[in-house]
Amino acid sequence: MRVLVIGGDGYCGWATALYLSNHGHDVGILDSLVRRHWDNELCINTLTPIAPIQQRLQRWKDLTGKSIDLFIGDLCNYEFLQKAMLQFQPDAVVHFGEQRSAPFSMIDREHAVLTQANNVIGTLNLLYVMHEHFPNSHLVKLGTMGEYGTPNIDIEEGYITIEHNGRKDTLPYPKQPGSFYHLSKVHDSHNIHFACKIWGLRATDLNQGIVYGVLTDETGMDELLINRLDYDGVFGTALNRFCIQAAIGHPLTVYGKGGQTRGFLDIRDTVRCVEIAINNPANAGEFRVFNQFTELFSIGDIATMVQKAGAKLDLSIEVNHLDNPRVELEEHYFNAKNTRLIDLGLDPHYLSDSLLDSLLNFAVKYKERVNEKEILPRVKWKG
Ligand code: NAD
Ligand code: USQ
Numbered sequence: 001m002r003v004l005v006i007g008g009d010g011y012c013g014w015a016t017a018l019y020l021s022n023h024g025h026d027v028g029i030l031d032s033l034v035r036r037h038w039d040n041e042l043c044i045n046t047l048t049p050i051a052p053i054q055q056r057l058q059r060w061k062d063l064t065g066k067s068i069d070l071f072i073g074d075l076c077n078y079e080f081l082q083k084a085m086l087q088f089q090p091d092a093v094v095h096f097g098e099q100r101s102a103p104f105s106m107i108d109r110e111h112a113v114l115t116q117a118n119n120v121i122g123t124l125n126l127l128y129v130m131h132e133h134f135p136n137s138h139l140v141k142l143g144t145m146g147e148y149g150t151p152n153i154d155i156e157e158g159y160i161t162i163e164h165n166g167r168k169d170t171l172p173y174p175k176q177p178g179s180f181y182h183l184s185k186v187h188d189s190h191n192i193h194f195a196c197k198i199w200g201l202r203a204t205d206l207n208q209g210i211v212y213g214v215l216t217d218e219t220g221m222d223e224l225l226i227n228r229l230d231y232d233g234v235f236g237t238a239l240n241r242f243c244i245q246a247a248i249g250h251p252l253t254v255y256g257k258g259g260q261t262r263g264f265l266d267i268r269d270t271v272r273c274v275e276i277a278i279n280n281p282a283n284a285g286e287f288r289v290f291n292q293f294t295e296l297f298s299i300g301d302i303a304t305m306v307q308k309a310g311a312k313l314d315l316s317i318e319v320n321h322l323d324n325p326r327v328e329l330e331e332h333y334f335n336a337k338n339t340r341l342i343d344l345g346l347d348p349h350y351l352s353d354s355l356l357d358s359l360l361n362f363a364v365k366y367k368e369r370v371n372e373k374e375i376l377p378r379v380k381w382k383g
Contacts, residue, residue, distance in 0.1 A: 002026045003278060004088050006075060006126070007096030008068075009053045010035055011228050012142065012211060012270050016094060018218035018225065019271035020278075021066045028069035028088045029053070030081075031097060034118075038104070044235065044374050046228035047244055047366045048214065059224040075122035078129075085129050092138045092278040093130070097122060098184070102146070102326075103234045103379040105181035112180040119184035120191065127195040138281040139203040140274060141192060144185045145263045145293060145336065147207060149176030150329050155336035158205065158289020178328050179381070193287040202282040206273060209263025209293030212239040213355065214362060216268050227267075229362075232374035238299055239264065241375075242306040243356070246317045247363035248370050252307070253377065256324030258300030259331035263293025263338065266349040276344045291338045294348035309356035313364075327381040 003020050007013040008029030021027040033053065039045060051059070057068050071084035075097050085093075098119040099105065105115035123141070130139060148155045151174065161170045172193065175186045192203050219227040230236040231244035233253075242252045265273075273292045282288040297305075303319045310317040324330065342348070349355070 001091040001278060002028070002089055004028045004030055004085065004090040004093045005096065006030045006093065007098065009033055010096055011230070012267070013096040014056070014227055015216045015219055015267050016096070016271045016274050017068060018060060019216060020275060021060070021068055022064065022218050023275060028071060028090070029057075030071040030073070030075070030084055032074040033072060034074070038099075039235075042232070042234055044232040045369065045371070047231050047363065047369055048226045048229045049369070050226060050228050051224045056224060059222055063221060075125055076118060078125045081125050082129050082133070086133060090134065090137050092140060092281070093126065094140045094274055094278070095123065095126060096142050098142070099181065101235045102179035102181045103377065105179050105184070106379050106381050108383070115181050116184045116187065120187045123188045124191055127191060127201065130201055131195065131199045135199065135201065136284070138278060139192065139201065140277045141188065141203060141205050143189055143205040143207040143289070144182060145207050145209045145291060146179075146182040147175050147177050147186050147189060148173060148336070149178060150261075150332045150334055151176060152333050155291070157291045157337050157340050158207070178326065196285055196287040200285040202284050203287050204277045204282050205287065205289045206277060206292040207289060208270065209265055210237050210239065211265055211267050211270050212237070212351070213267040213359060215358070216271060231370065233377040234379060238262070239302050239306070240359075242303060243359045244363045244367075244370060245375060246306050246310045246315050246360055247367045248372065249315070250372065250375055251318040251320040252303045253375065254299055254303050254319055254321050255326060255377070256321065257330035258303060258321060259298050260328060261296055261298045261332065261334035263291065263295070263336055264297055264351065265292065265294045266351070266355065268349050269294055269346065273341050273346060276341055276346055280344050290340045291336055292341060293336070293338055295350060296334060296336065297351070305351070305356060306360075309353055310360060312353070313357065313360055315360070322377070325377040325380045
């Protein structure tokens with residue numbers, strides 16, 4: 001298939017683009033490189049030294065003989081997007097190209113507006129190009145488990161059947177997101193659902209949990225193909241951050257009580273889930289939702305696991321409970337379904353001691369690049 005990976009210079013997108021290319025698809029990457037710009041603005045950097053995108057793609061071609069087309073530009077620029085898509089002629093579009101940090105979206109008004117404008121307008125532009133030129137191609141959109149929030153009932157995959165005053169209907173699952181970023185994903189979901197309904201587009205929303213890990217078969221092939229690994233308080237996510245903190249002897253930064261429970265998955269499963277989705281397209285007019293995570297853990301559990309794995313490597317790791325910079329429940333019920341990708345063939349990589357060892361060792365290898373000042377959270381939800 002011809003697959004356009006939007007956001008293909010980022011953490012999930014880069015690993016996915018290489019994986020799909022390696023598995024026989026014709027891949028294109030569309031990215032504005034704005035994430036590199038935001039890193040510069042915030043004076044933060046990935047733990048790993050990532051090469052410029054053109055150099056990464058040249059190395060991929062030299063190693064495998066496979067070319068990946070590159071379109072550098074902004075999804076919010078409709079003319080650019082339309083031209084790139086007409087040139088590439090995708091059968092499927094995988095959309096990772098958004099501002100994806102909850103803390104970034106909560107810095108101030110400007111960052112909240114930037115996040116929602118970037119994400120919602122970009123997705124809306126994509127829907128229009130698909131409607132006008134590619135009505136049969138399949139949109140695989142990265143959503144987030146955080147769209148659901150933490151309700152006191154089980155979380156279904158996108159829809160819930162409700163009986164009310166003697167009548168019954170299957171409706172979109174209620175959304176209670178916890179940041180302006182997570183809200184942008186909810187707005188996207190509604191827009192995509194509506195576009196499927198009125199125009200007959202086919203779409204899969206992958207409500208992904210928190211991704212951890214850095215190596216895939218492809219990104220581990222060569223230093224120039226290395227993936228980004230964020231550890232700072234704005235873009236770094238829980239498990240990746242804890243491993244890097246452990247590697248440099250920084251106490252693990254658990255926010256509040258640490259009972260916050262979330263869905264997690266290995267980056268090797270992210271790439272496989274996307275492949276499963278594109279190999280099994282949604283029907284025309286269907287807005288399909290898959291919950292994309294493999295295990296549920298509380299943040300406190302994750303900290304304990306990292307502490308134990310670190311002890312085996314002679315790392316002595318403290319756990320600190322910081323005042324929570326976010327507004328969120330710290331102890332709550334959380335039980336989400338995730339059977340749809342497994343029914344289609346996902347064979348998960350569960351979090352294991354060996355994965356934690358390898359992630360910790362990887363973090364130790366690059367620890368000289370860590371700027372310790374960037375570890376503590378600097379964005380507060382209450383401003
Ligand atoms: P990332 O920041 O590493 O990558 C996103 C990429 O999209 C960047 O390369 C950026 O330059 C590009 N981009 C952003 N806005 C763009 C625009 N308007 N036009 C063109 N390119 C644009 O993020 P990631 O961690 O790879 O996340 C990718 C997607 O997966 C996001 O939509 C995110 O919400 C979702 N997701 C990520 C995680 C996670 O743990 N990383 C978990 C769940 C969902
Ligand atoms: N947390 C800590 N300590 C830290 C970092 C985070 O206790 O050092 C806590 C947070 O308070 C939160 C939980 O861990 O309760 C998750 O935070 P996170 O920063 O790991 O993840 P989050 O902000 O939810 O966002 C990340 C990605 C986002 C994706 C989301 C999936 O950045 O793109 O959508 O994970 S989910 O969480 O399922 O919504």
